[in-house]
Amino acid sequence: MAINVVGLHKRIGGREVLRDITFSVGAGQIYGLVGPNGAGKTTTLRAVVGLVRPDGGKVEVLGVDVTDRRFDHVRRDVAYLPEEVMPYDNLTGREFVEFIHGLYGRDNVEEALEISGLGGRAGDKVKTYSRGMKRRLLVATLLALRTRVLVLDEPTAGVDVSHAVALREAIRSHVEAYRVAVLLSSHNMLEVGYLCDSVGMVSDGRIIVEGAPSDLEARFGARNLEEAFVKALRWA
């Protein structure tokens, strides 16, 4: 498994924000975490990329424990898109891609710019971009890194419908082409339903139910994932 989380516990400021979180993501799979605000999705993602140290349980990425010093070497194969992250205003789109790819020792700038759909705007300063363009630039930059693991927190938040669709397709085809393991969190059930092979519904720091989107819909007798999610919360 590319990502293996077993019995993850985390306390922040005296409060248990993650309780016994367990899931795994294989190569070429997309696993989605959905849940209400403050449920623990972002903390889980941060734990997977080694930004938050688990208080209990185990988080392994590409076979290495994230608390192990060897994980520093694994980071080159893990890309993380934080929620609400914004690229630097005074760099151009191209310069931003070059900067991030430079950190990872990659040089797939043209691929990133193509995925971003920025076209002739790649030479303009980021501050002239719309919020949606900035998000597309970020997602495209990380996709083109071709890391083996991709962790995305709300990848299409703030992106208009047509570009969000294009980004989802880019993510899906990227996963199929390069067998990337993707862990993402989203409030957009349509997105989760379209992208994810497996979904973990998180509430109050726990995964209350897990399965393929279609299985979850069937299990709760729901017409769509959104309805399944609401029923799952009531059931929990």
Place this chain on the structure above:
Amino acid sequence: MGLTAILVLKDVREALRDRRVLGSILIPAVILPVIALGISAGGGPLNNVEGAAIAVVNMDAGALGSEVERSLARRGADPARGDPLRLLERYGAVIYIPRNFTEGIIRGEGAAIRLYVKYRGVLAAGRYRDVEGLIRGVTSTVLSERVGAVSLEDALRIEVGILLEDRVLGEDEVGALIGASALGFFIVLFASVALSASIAVAVGTEKEKRMLELLLAAPVSFGRLIVAKTASSIILAAMQLGAIGAGFGIYVVTLLPALAGGSTGGVPEVADGLQGIVGALVHVVVVTVPLVLLTVAISLLVALRAEDLRTAQMTVPNTVFLLVFPAFLLYFAPPEALGNAAYLYPYAHPFLVPLKVFGGDPNFTALALALDSALAVLAFVGLGRYMNAERIIIGVRRGRRREGA
């Protein structure tokens, strides 16, 4: 309430609800007066040459010296014998009448009376002028009574010797000392504030845009990130200070002929006068290097705790200013009033180093350099140990959760 007022009120309320912003505003209001009171209580009386006792040492073989001594004694000076520099331990000023005083006057060659005072800080620099006036008044009366019409300007020179540590400085040297101390302090103040502002923007922007989270998850170690931020901030601050320095240099060069009385022949003399300042400033620059690094470490520590750019911009320069500014208050204190704690206070070193250099103890620079370097290293080690990705991103403090899970 008008719309503008509503907007202003929101801004102020929002800013003041941040404990760090509030602290950075309130702490100076408490700390600075306390420091000023401390210095005033410790060193105030020493500033006062006027009120201190004056000794007069007459070594003149002739009658005029004795007459001047008696006149001074009638005005409150104590006749004394011995080494005038030692007498400064008990007296605020010592007037020394040399052996050939009468002879010089009678022969029309003129004579010198030496006035010895202790260096008592920048505020006391002009106080001995009162004693000088007393000497001129008394000598003028004695000469008019005993010698007849004689030009005091031609007959009497007053040579002022200002004791600092073990050295007697001339007035020019004291001017250079004050200039070097002031420049030293401002070099460190400008460097520190420029650096802290640069770091506040660099780190605050990363945090506000959440890019720091992305970078910390990338294959970039925290140590490397700190080194990069340090280097970029120093480069930006150096560019800023370089531009100011170049402007100031042009200003001084343009002004030099005017300072020398408009004649180009006077320029070398002015330049000579600056040599003392430049020599001391070399020492200042040496101790500034570790202080700059110390400032960077402290600025990074504060900036990494700030949630956004505005908080970083308000708290980082304020914190650094608070650390540096008390050194300026020491500038006004007499050296005797400075306790050992002042010598351990790193940001006082750019002021204390010229004092020691002019006082004949240039080795102090090495001690200051060692102490400041050790502090800078400790600060960076502390930063590395205290700060980690979790603390930077989640910012948990005293059992409170600061951010959504």
